[in-house]
Structure formats: structure tokens, C-alpha cells
Amino acid sequence: MGAMIKRGGDSLVNVATLSNEILSGIIDRIPNARAMHERIMNPQTQTPSQSNVSETSTVSISGNSGNGRTTTSIGTSNNPVSFDAIFDYIANSGQVDNDVLRRAIEAEIDLAATRHNLDPSLVRAVVRAESNYRHDVVSRAGAMGLMQLMPGTAEFLGVEDPFDIRQNIDGGTRYLRMLLDMFDNDLTLALAAYNAGQGNVRRHGGVPPFQETINYIPRVKQFMEEYMLLSYKTALEDSRF
Numbered sequence: 001m002g003a004m005i006k007r008g009g010d011s012l013v014n015v016a017t018l019s020n021e022i023l024s025g026i027i028d029r030i031p032n033a034r035a036m037h038e039r040i041m042n043p044q045t046q047t048p049s050q051s052n053v054s055e056t057s058t059v060s061i062s063g064n065s066g067n068g069r070t071t072t073s074i075g076t077s078n079n080p081v082s083f084d085a086i087f088d089y090i091a092n093s094g095q096v097d098n099d100v101l102r103r104a105i106e107a108e109i110d111l112a113a114t115r116h117n118l119d120p121s122l123v124r125a126v127v128r129a130e131s132n133y134r135h136d137v138v139s140r141a142g143a144m145g146l147m148q149l150m151p152g153t154a155e156f157l158g159v160e161d162p163f164d165i166r167q168n169i170d171g172g173t174r175y176l177r178m179l180l181d182m183f184d185n186d187l188t189l190a191l192a193a194y195n196a197g198q199g200n201v202r203r204h205g206g207v208p209p210f211q212e213t214i215n216y217i218p219r220v221k222q223f224m225e226e227y228m229l230l231s232y233k234t235a236l237e238d239s240r241f
Contacts, residue, residue, distance in 0.1 A: 105133060105146065108166055112173040118180075121231060122187075123173050125223035126194065129216065130172075135165050147172025191217045 109127065113120035130148040131137050143150050144162035149171055154162045159171035176194060183189035183201070192207045193200075195216045200208040207213060 101135075102133065105135065105165060105169070108169045109173075112170045115170070116173045116177040118173060118177055119224075119228070121224050121227035122176065122220075123169070124227045125220045126172065126176065126191075127169070128223050129220045135168070136163055144168075147175075149175075187221070188217055191220050 105127070106124075109123045110120050112118075113123045127133060127146050130143075131146050133146065135146050137148075138144050139148055141150070144154065145168035146165065147168055149157070149159060149162045149168060151162075153175065154171060157171040157175055159167045162168050162171075176190065179190040179193045179198065180187070182198065183193065188207065189201055192213050196208045196210055196213045200210075207217065
């Protein structure tokens with residue numbers, strides 16, 4: 001039957017029932033809270049497009065891009081976002097602050113890097129060099145999103161919405177993996193191909209003589225080294241007791 005307590009006069013009520021009533025009352029007072037609560041309690045109700053991308057995602061929310069197109073994860077089993085962040089999202093009517101969005105992007109990078117057997121530091125470096133973590137940016141040449149996918153590349157990779165954070169990161173990471181395999185794991189050539197196109201790399205027999213590409217390669221490598229060092233320091237600190 002469960003624990004019972006008195007509520008008004010001599011009436012008894014089950015503690016669990018009372019807790020549910022209190023929670024329900026709170027949820028009904030906060031915009032979007034009901035839908036968020038259902039997602040938290042019933043993660044299996046995610047849409048096919050969400051569940052197909054990553055089985056470890058726990059909560060999905062709309063990115064704060066203003067176009068209503070972007071969907072991403074704010075938490076994974078390995079990189080959970082605190083309930084404070086979740087309820088902050090609820091209280092702000094579904095808008096995502098920059099800190100929550102950044103943690104969502106970082107979590108998706110880790111997932112995509114693992115999925116495609118890449119060092120996440122490389123993916124972070126490319127994201128930083130390409131868009132500086134701006135998920136809704138478009139270049140003058142028409143490259144889109146975090147990893148600046150060109151329309152043709154996005155179509156080739158099966159990325160339906162380049163402004164969707166998950167799709168963009170997964171597509172860009174998969175493309176990096178393909179280029180590394182294509183050029184025998186030569187990072188310099190893979191980065192050159194990512195920036196200038198694999199056709200130009202083959203045509204010039206190496207890094208094409210484009211100033212942008214010449215500058216791009218050491219920039220990404222420098223960012224990668226910084227992220228690798230940061231990862232090493234974090235692991236070292238976590239190992240201390």
C-alpha cells in the first residue's frame with residue numbers, strides 16, 4: 001500500500017501520490033515543463049530522427065538559433081547535463097543559454113569522434129577553425145554550420161539539415177574519417193582536402209598553393225594540440241585523490 005500521511009482532517013493519502021501531485025502542480029506552472037518531464041521520464045518516446053543518431057542521448061532540445069530547425073542533445077550517459085540546466089531550460093520557455101548549448105556541442109563531438117574512430121581533439125579543432133562553435137553560421141562560399149559543410153558535401157554525406165547540430169557534427173566527423181582513410185592517415189593532406197577539396201589535393205600532388213589552405217593546416221593542428229593538452233591535464237587532475 002505504501003506509506004500514508006494525513007492531509008486535511010482525518011483523510012489519508014499515499015506519500016507517492018502526494019509527491020506526484022506536487023510535481024504535477026509545479027510542472028503545470030512552468031512553460032514547456034510538461035513536455036520536458038515526459039522526455040526525461042520516457043526517453044524511449046524520442047522521435048526516430050533523434051534516436052537513430054545516438055542511443056546514449058537522454059534529453060533533446062531545440063537550439064537557440066531563432067530558426068527552429070536545430071535539434072541537439074543536452075545530455076548523454078557519458079556527459080550528463082545537470083538538472084539545474086534542464087530546469088533552467090524549462091524556466092526559460094525552451095531557450096538555451098550559451099553554456100548549455102556549448103556543453104551539448106561538446107557531448108556530440110565526443111559521441112561522433114568515438115563513432116568514427118577519431119581523436120575528439122581533432123574534431124574540436126576543426127569546429128573551432130571552421131565556425132568557432134557557431135552552429136548557424138554560413139560562409140560567403142555557402143558552407144554551413146559548425147563544421148562548415150558545403151551543400152554538395154552535405155548532400156553526399158546524407159546530411160539533410162546542415163544547421164542541425166547532430167547531423168552537422170556527425171557528417172563533418174565522418175568526412176574527416178573518409179579523408180584520413182583516403183590519404184593514408186596523413187593529417188596534413190586530410191586537412192588540406194577538408195579545406196580545399198580532395199580534387200585540388202590530388203591535382204597538385206599535395207597541399208594546393210592556396211594561402212587559405214596553407215594557413216588553415218597549422219591553425220587546426222595548433223588547436224588540436226591545445227585540446228589534447230587540455231584533455232591530458234583534465235585526465236591527470238581526475239586521477240588524483
